Amino acid sequence: MTVDGVLDVVAGVCLVLGAFLSLVAGIGILHFKDLLARMHAATKPQVLGLLLMLVGLGIRLESWGVAGLLLLVICFQMLTAPVAAHMVGRAGYRTGKVQSEHLAFDELTDASDNRDEPGPSSPRT
């Protein structure tokens, strides 16, 4: 097996794994009942899935200039995905999409509101 063949196999495995993570995210957001659970599922292809796809693409293209562009995409995605998830989660909490009895730990509410004993890292009022 030549070097090209090995690289192709590696790239193919990366592409399939990344696409599989996308499929997992699709199943997850359809199956889960809660906004936060859906967000958890949706995170899978956003970072690791995209990383695997772009690594596969970079291996397949075999060019360092393209690798820089792909690195840019990955860095950008890693910077923006937490911001977007934070905004969505905060908006969901504020518009009442998050039931606090499903949460093990709720740092956004006052400690006296829904828990008897404040946790170790909760803000003390």
Added chain:
Amino acid sequence: MIYAVILAAAFLAGAAILALVRAEKGPSMLDRTVAFDVFTTTLVAGVALEAAWSRRTDTLVLLVVLSLVGFVGSVTISRFAAVEPEDAARVRTREEVEEERRAERAAEEAAVRAEQERREALRAEGVEAAVRAAEKEAAEKAATAGVEPDGDLAEPDRGADAEAEPEIDAAETLAEPTRAGEPTTDETEARP
């Protein structure tokens, strides 16, 4: 390689379809936003897969643009997310939309009809009040008339009158019936 690409394309197609189903069902706007995020990421992965298959580099800009668009979209939507009404949870059927429109139109027509009836009544009342005011004026010149002939029509003009001549407070009771009578006659003349 061809099998890997076909398998990955099938996975991506499944993911995109599932995300679209969630975007259609999603009970709230934020669920749709999350589904849209997944769809955008799947689209990015699809473009990357195609570029990997045909070894082309000219579509790589699309990756940057698509991830940017997905970020801006979800941040904007969640920034302006508000508590939604109950019936916004699902897409309405065509019949429901049609029915709502019909109800709106009926309400509008009813409002227009009520307005017309009110105008008719006011006009009739205005004529009657003018007659009554004329009778009253003929009957009594003294300042004993405490009853206004009609409150509705005379009101704005009386306000203007009071602004124009604020000094004659003492003569107000005396001037009351004539001043109330004037605008109603004006009103009846103005309207054919």
